Amino acid sequence: MATENAGTVGVQTPAQSGVQNGVQSVSNQGNGRTVGVQTFTDGNFETSVLKSDTPVLVDFWAEWCGPCKRLGPTVEALAAEYTGKVTVGKLNVDDNPTVSFKYQVKGIPTLLLFKGGEVVESIVGLAPKEDLKKVLDKHVA
Amino acid sequence: MADLQNVIIIGSGPAGLTAALYSARANLRPLLIEGLEAGGQLMLTTMVENWPGYRDGIMGPDLMAEMRAQAERFGAQMIHGNVAKVDVCSTPFLVETTDAHYRTKAVIIATGASAKLLGLPAERQLMGHGVSTCATCDGYFFRGHDIAVVGGGDSAMEEALFLTKFASKVTLVHRRDTLRASKIMQEKARANPKIVWMLDSQVTEIRDSGKGEVRSMLVRHNKTGALTEVAVSGVFVAIGHTPNTSLFRGQLELDANGYVVTHDGTTTSVPGVFAGGDVQDHVYRQAVTAAGSGCMAALDAEHYLEHIPEHLQAV
Numbered sequence: 001m002a003t004e005n006a007g008t009v010g011v012q013t014p015a016q017s018g019v020q021n022g023v024q025s026v027s028n029q030g031n032g033r034t035v036g037v038q039t040f041t042d043g044n045f046e047t048s049v050l051k052s053d054t055p056v057l058v059d060f061w062a063e064w065c066g067p068c069k070r071l072g073p074t075v076e077a078l079a080a081e082y083t084g085k086v087t088v089g090k091l092n093v094d095d096n097p098t099v100s101f102k103y104q105v106k107g108i109p110t111l112l113l114f115k116g117g118e119v120v121e122s123i124v125g126l127a128p129k130e131d132l133k134k135v136l137d138k139h140v141a
Numbered sequence: 142m143a144d145l146q147n148v149i150i151i152g153s154g155p156a157g158l159t160a161a162l163y164s165a166r167a168n169l170r171p172l173l174i175e176g177l178e179a180g181g182q183l184m185l186t187t188m189v190e191n192w193p194g195y196r197d198g199i200m201g202p203d204l205m206a207e208m209r210a211q212a213e214r215f216g217a218q219m220i221h222g223n224v225a226k227v228d229v230c231s232t233p234f235l236v237e238t239t240d241a242h243y244r245t246k247a248v249i250i251a252t253g254a255s256a257k258l259l260g261l262p263a264e265r266q267l268m269g270h271g272v273s274t275c276a277t278c279d280g281y282f283f284r285g286h287d288i289a290v291v292g293g294g295d296s297a298m299e300e301a302l303f304l305t306k307f308a309s310k311v312t313l314v315h316r317r318d319t320l321r322a323s324k325i326m327q328e329k330a331r332a333n334p335k336i337v338w339m340l341d342s343q344v345t346e347i348r349d350s351g352k353g354e355v356r357s358m359l360v361r362h363n364k365t366g367a368l369t370e371v372a373v374s375g376v377f378v379a380i381g382h383t384p385n386t387s388l389f390r391g392q393l394e395l396d397a398n399g400y401v402v403t404h405d406g407t408t409t410s411v412p413g414v415f416a417g418g419d420v421q422d423h424v425y426r427q428a429v430t431a432a433g434s435g436c437m438a439a440l441d442a443e444h445y446l447e448h449i450p451e452h453l454q455a456v
Contacts, residue, residue, distance in 0.1 A: 065278045066184035066202045070177075073221060093281070104354060106282040106375070107269035124269030126177050128223055130239055 037079045038089030042098040050117040055139050056087040060110040062094050067126050068109040074129045085140045115139055146172050146245035148442050149236050151224050154181020155428045156418025156435035157251030158208040163439030165215035174220045174238060180205040181253050183428055185275050187303060192428055227388045229411050247442045250401060250416040251435055254382035263347045271355025271375050276300035280307045283375045289314055289358055291344055292379035298326035300379050305335040312371055314339045314360055347376055384420045407438040415441050
């Protein structure tokens with residue numbers, strides 16, 4: 001769903017404006033810390049999300065979902081701003097039905113925040129970056 | 142950021158992007174703030190068959206990408222972001238996003254309209270867990286399920302038809318015994334064997350399984366008052382739209398339903414503020430009429446800027 005009408009706030013910073021929607025930008029900075037938006041799958045979900053030491057924000061999306069593409073730059077911006085504090089990644093619901101089914105995702109975009117292997121926050125539909133930051137800030141020290 | 146803009150366009154559907162195209166071509170160097178639902182309602186549709194010039198139709202998101210690129214080609218500046226505050230009570234007008242403040246001589250409002258909900262208690266809770274306002278986003282999750290579409294307009298018909306690709310059965314619930322949808326859409330929907338009809342009926346309750354997932358809906362027949370529980374795992378709400386005008390309440394004349402009131406083309410109650418598209422039109426609400434009024438707003442703004450009263454020009 002995509003019509004949650006927030007009506008206020010939420011802006012991508014100029015730094016993100018060059019980032020293409022849907023592009024997976026993952027790089028390793030040599031210190032063992034992965035930055036950027038990761039790709040989660042049915043295969044790596046257990047290790048990358050459920051067993052992660054840091055909170056993990058998972059963006060459930062699909063190629064055919066217009067609103068998901070709109071949310072893309074916001075998710076990328078969050079990944080950059082919360083480097084080291086929150087791991088951010090995308091999970092394609094088409095390719096990874098097991099995880100999507102397990103967490104009863106029936107509308108996208110959906111963002112789930114995992115902490116210690118449990119879902120602690122669930123945001124369905126489009127949301128401004130500022131609102132998402134408030135949600136994340138509750139769970140980072 | 143302190144630069145005084147000629148015109149700021151708020152919204153990036155057909156009205157906003159057409160206004161951007163025209164004002165860019167008039168060398169006004171427009172700034173367009175896209176908004177949270179960038180691209181507008183067409184981003185949620187599939188094939189658009191009534192956009193003139195595309196005889197075989199064009200996908201809604203593709204059409205919007207084309208419009209955006211066309212406006213950018215002539216120098217329209219696009220801002221990712223959402224307007225948090227507008228002040229049109231004094232000039233130059235003020236438009237604020239969370240990241241920036243802008244001063245502008247003219248504003249074009251093209252904020253469109255967003256889907257209405259039924260107003261049932263469980264509806265928001267179950268959003269994303271069976272309740273949806275976007276068939277193209279969420280239909281995929283209901284493969285082989287029985288679902289419902291609520292509404293009687295073209296959008297409801299389109300959603301129902303789209304959803305038959307996934308669902309085993311689509312129950313269409315509409316509160317009147319006649320549909321408001323265009324004849325061609327009604328005929329398409331009526332010809333589809335997967336769509337069953339519950340007309341003259343209203344959804345009074347959406348029930349969940351106790352696990353936060355839609356399990357059924359309670360439908361009341363308006364004449365008989367009879368209540369029927371229909372097992373569905375999804376309810377798609379397509380009962381119309383409400384204009385996105387909360388930013389302007391108290392500053393511009395709005396009608397009883399919240400639409401911006403325009404006169405003499407696209408002029409609002411404040412000189413220098415113009416409105417185009419669904420935010421000021423609850424009658425036609427077509428992509429092509431939105432684009433048309435976006436064009437009008439750009440021309441009206443251009444004319445205004447050429448004849449702007451001297452006392453309003455000072456910064």
